[in-house]
Amino acid sequence: xxxxxxxxxxxxxxxxxxxxxxxxxxxxxxxxxxxxxxxxxxxxxxxxxxxxxxxxxxxxxxxxxxxxxxxxxxxxxxxxxxxxxxxxxxxxxxxxxxxxxxxxxxxxxxxxxxxxxxxxxxxxxxxxxxxxxxxxxxxxxxxxxxxxxxxxxxxxxxxxxxxxxxxxxxxxxxxxxxxxxxxxxxxxxxxxxxxxxxxxxxxxxxxxxxxxxxxxxxxxxxxxxxxxxxxxxxxxxxxxxxxxxxxxxxxxxxxxxxxxxxxxxxxxxxxxxxxxxxxxxxxxxxxxxxxxxxxxxxxxxxxxxxxx
Amino acid sequence: xxxxxxxxxxxxxxxxxxxxxxxxxxxxxxxxxxxxxxxxxxxxxxxxxxxxxxxxxxxxxxxxxxxxxxxxxxxxxxxxxxxxxxxxxxxxxxxxxxxxxxxxxxxxxxxxxxxxxxxxxxxxxxxxxxxxxxxxxxxxxxxxxxxxxxxxxxxxxxxxxxxxxxxxxxxxxxxxxxxxxxxxxxxxxxxxxxxxxxxxxxxxxxxxxx
Numbered sequence: 001x002x003x004x005x006x007x008x009x010x011x012x013x014x015x016x017x018x019x020x021x022x023x024x025x026x027x028x029x030x031x032x033x034x035x036x037x038x039x040x041x042x043x044x045x046x047x048x049x050x051x052x053x054x055x056x057x058x059x060x061x062x063x064x065x066x067x068x069x070x071x072x073x074x075x076x077x078x079x080x081x082x083x084x085x086x087x088x089x090x091x092x093x094x095x096x097x098x099x100x101x102x103x104x105x106x107x108x109x110x111x112x113x114x115x116x117x118x119x120x121x122x123x124x125x126x127x128x129x130x131x132x133x134x135x136x137x138x139x140x141x142x143x144x145x146x147x148x149x150x151x152x153x154x155x156x157x158x159x160x161x162x163x164x165x166x167x168x169x170x171x172x173x174x175x176x177x178x179x180x181x182x183x184x185x186x187x188x189x190x191x192x193x194x195x196x197x198x199x200x201x202x203x204x205x206x207x208x209x210x211x212x213x214x215x216x217x218x219x220x221x222x223x224x225x226x227x228x229x230x231x232x233x234x235x236x237x238x239x240x241x242x243x244x245x246x247x248x249x250x251x252x253x254x255x256x257x258x259x260x261x262x263x264x265x266x267x268x269x270x271x272x273x274x275x276x277x278x279x280x281x282x283x284x285x286x287x288x289x290x291x292x293x294x295x296x297x298x299x300x301x302x303x304x305x306x307x308x
Numbered sequence: 309x310x311x312x313x314x315x316x317x318x319x320x321x322x323x324x325x326x327x328x329x330x331x332x333x334x335x336x337x338x339x340x341x342x343x344x345x346x347x348x349x350x351x352x353x354x355x356x357x358x359x360x361x362x363x364x365x366x367x368x369x370x371x372x373x374x375x376x377x378x379x380x381x382x383x384x385x386x387x388x389x390x391x392x393x394x395x396x397x398x399x400x401x402x403x404x405x406x407x408x409x410x411x412x413x414x415x416x417x418x419x420x421x422x423x424x425x426x427x428x429x430x431x432x433x434x435x436x437x438x439x440x441x442x443x444x445x446x447x448x449x450x451x452x453x454x455x456x457x458x459x460x461x462x463x464x465x466x467x468x469x470x471x472x473x474x475x476x477x478x479x480x481x482x483x484x485x486x487x488x489x490x491x492x493x494x495x496x497x498x499x500x501x502x503x504x505x506x507x508x509x510x511x512x513x514x515x516x517x518x
Contacts, residue, residue: 175312176311176312180315285328288326288399288402289326291326291406292323292326292402295322295402295405295406296319296322298406298409298410299318299319299322302409302410302413302431303315303318303413303428305417306413306416306417306420306427306428306431
């Protein structure tokens with residue numbers, strides 16, 4: 001049984017690592033189609049990553065050892081986070097009581113090193129991007145803890161896989177919790193992965209960028225690690241989002257995997273739709289947008305506390 | 309089911325606090341009107357009387373259709389600009405709303421120990437009253453003040469459905485008519501103001517003298 005669990009965990013980790021670029025490509029393709037363009041093929045992120053991997057890495061003269069260390073730490077942290085995911089309700093590789101805290105802070109570590117590396121190079125652009133990323137991180141963490149924390153309260157578990165396993169949409173009020181949480185989780189995913197209403201991944205105009213500006217001076221394999229971990233991070237959040245709507249008991253059967261794939265496809269469609277119809281918010285409007293998501297989490301917690 | 313709709317109502321309040329467009333405020337009010345109508349229809353599923361269907365129907369008609377239509381008409385007729393022009397930062401405003409909402413939920417939890425109330429609808433209604441007051445205090449545009457007032461009235465209606473005893477239908481209908489007349493009068497007043505002054509901000513009204 002233990003061997004089977006390890007096998008399931010490895011398979012889910014492998015799934016995330018393999019399909020993360022495909023998901024990003026899928027969203028970009030759908031976005032292109034919605035705006036009436038043909039768009040790059042779905043496999044484009046793989047080509048890009050391959051190209052970056054073969055290229056020579058050039059570092060700024062002013063950069064210290066942190067710039068060399070940061071991409072690897074980023075990648076490792078994201079892989080650890082990915083190995084806690086309940087893909088298809090399978091048993092994750094890493095799972096213990098209270099692992100939601102580790103999950104939040106391992107991604108926090110990745111962000112911290114990325115910010116540090118951005119400032120390490122000494123360019124004012126990157127410093128600006130780092131400051132923006134840090135200020136958004138302040139608002140993002142409450143969203144995560146209020147949302148997933150409120151579900152942890154409701155279900156009584158503190159491990160990600162246990163929480164998602166015990167989500168049962170049998171009662172009407174329970175369903176509302178889930179729907180409301182998934183809204184704030186979507187906002188969290190969009191913010192964390194620097195997608196459209198918060199940051200535009202396509203622009204390279206210094207003044208509109210948050211995430212993109214931090215990796216402006218990276219090239220070759222460093223950039224490969226950043227891009228790849230960005231893709232993985234997006235898929236991690238999307239898997240967590242779809243896991244809200246994963247029916248219990250479906251498990252790792254053919255039906256379960258089909259439902260999972262359909263869920264992922266649907267979320268990619270929604271993400272592409274949101275990115276098509278919304279424009280990027282003004283930087284000064286961002287805190288209320290994020291606070292709104294945190295408020296949803298707080299509301300959830302309040303309702304749960306007083307609805308017993 | 310009533311709890312579910314009340315949670316939706318709370319979400320709409322949060323959106324009302326967040327949004328910076330007048331048109332979105334109207335949409336929120338319309339949604340709140342529809343939610344209230346549905347909440348008032350729920351008891352009819354257990355015990356149907358023809359007389360009691362008047363209230364939800366009137367709610368839907370007045371709060372869901374008539375008032376939003378009228379406010380939209382005022383917006384187009386008087387060419388009111390879309391930003392709501394807050395007097396404090398939106399961020400502070402939302403923080404204030406969240407804090408007060410939490411306080412209201414805690415207070416309702418304490419209150420529920422001694423009296424017979426439905427906590428979630430009660431607290432949602434109470435939050436709507438407070439959010440309405442805050443909208444009136446911290447926004448410059450007169451039309452947004454009317455919307456704050458309407459959010460408050462919505463809160464009072466939800467409040468009414470949360471307490472155990474029921475008001476006679478005729479009183480609730482009277483309240484609805486009252487609200488409609490207030491909004492109607494406000495529209496006329498705004499029209500009159502527009503002939504004298506160019507803007508619709510409360511700050512400008514200080515200059516008025518008899």
